[in-house]
Amino acid sequence: MKNRSTSVILALSTLVQSTCAFSSGVNSLAKVPSFLQRPLTTKSKTLNMVRTGGLEIREEGATPTTGDMTLYIKAGPDGKDAGDCPFAHYIRMVLQEKNLEYTLAPLTQETKPDWLIDHYGGALPALRHRKECYVESDVIAQYLDFFFVEPTLSPYKKKEMSEAGECTDGFFPALARYLKHTPDGNEDDLELKANLETALSKIEDQLNREGKSGDYLVGDGEQITILDCSLAPKLYHMSTGLKVFKNNAIDLENQFPLVKKYMDSVFERQSFKDSVYPEEVVEWGWSNTR
Numbered sequence: 001m002k003n004r005s006t007s008v009i010l011a012l013s014t015l016v017q018s019t020c021a022f023s024s025g026v027n028s029l030a031k032v033p034s035f036l037q038r039p040l041t042t043k044s045k046t047l048n049m050v051r052t053g054g055l056e057i058r059e060e061g062a063t064p065t066t067g068d069m070t071l072y073i074k075a076g077p078d079g080k081d082a083g084d085c086p087f088a089h090y091i092r093m094v095l096q097e098k099n100l101e102y103t104l105a106p107l108t109q110e111t112k113p114d115w116l117i118d119h120y121g122g123a124l125p126a127l128r129h130r131k132e133c134y135v136e137s138d139v140i141a142q143y144l145d146f147f148f149v150e151p152t153l154s155p156y157k158k159k160e161m162s163e164a165g166e167c168t169d170g171f172f173p174a175l176a177r178y179l180k181h182t183p184d185g186n187e188d189d190l191e192l193k194a195n196l197e198t199a200l201s202k203i204e205d206q207l208n209r210e211g212k213s214g215d216y217l218v219g220d221g222e223q224i225t226i227l228d229c230s231l232a233p234k235l236y237h238m239s240t241g242l243k244v245f246k247n248n249a250i251d252l253e254n255q256f257p258l259v260k261k262y263m264d265s266v267f268e269r270q271s272f273k274d275s276v277y278p279e280e281v282v283e284w285g286w287s288n289t290r
Helices: 004-015 045-051 086-097 114-120 137-147 158-167 171-180 187-207 226-245 257-267 279-287
Strands: 069-074 103-107 126-129 132-135
Touching (some): 069 086, 114 132, 137 226, 158 226
């Protein structure tokens, strides 16, 4: 019988990129390679971890239990506190929602451990759970939600989760292109602004769908999901970036009132408050890209 860790590899494998988990650029779905469909027997840990895109299969076959978790993330400007990475923020929200204890380890390029560089290309965020390490924020989040079920962050049907996920497709790439662009306000900048507004319209439509009664993104909106944990940090970056770099060129309250209401609600979530970093850190991060 396959152990449960092998099952989670299969469940998560659609999230693994066709190259490695530390590939740059927008995530793409990859065909599941044959080596993910059976336990690995090679003695080379390095080869195994590269083959599995950062997913190390447990040899002992034990179901993961709480404790001994370390989350490695990008450090902020002081090199010690949490940095501006929205993907690390996403995982921290998931951990907080599930009341899982973990050690936070902010890293600079100079303080990354050799094993993280050698086996995972230095990819961050990275979750080390006892003998296993996981990279890529979606993979980490799905791992946590699969093994540590209560409270679930996938309470709705797959179709509802999928439809809600589609409304966020393209949002963060559009935001990144707009915030990085200089000079502000020229013709190219206005085009990038329009692209971001188009992406926001998709989220606005999702929040305005029939039958929604709660504050959140999926289904009836009554329960927070893994998608909210993913989207909230990106909206925080947008809100800060628009103010700092773009002179609030997009009027969220008037153009996208439901998105603005959603932001107000999710930013009040305790998991968000417990894992958020100052706006100055967001400004620092984007300033390095402009």
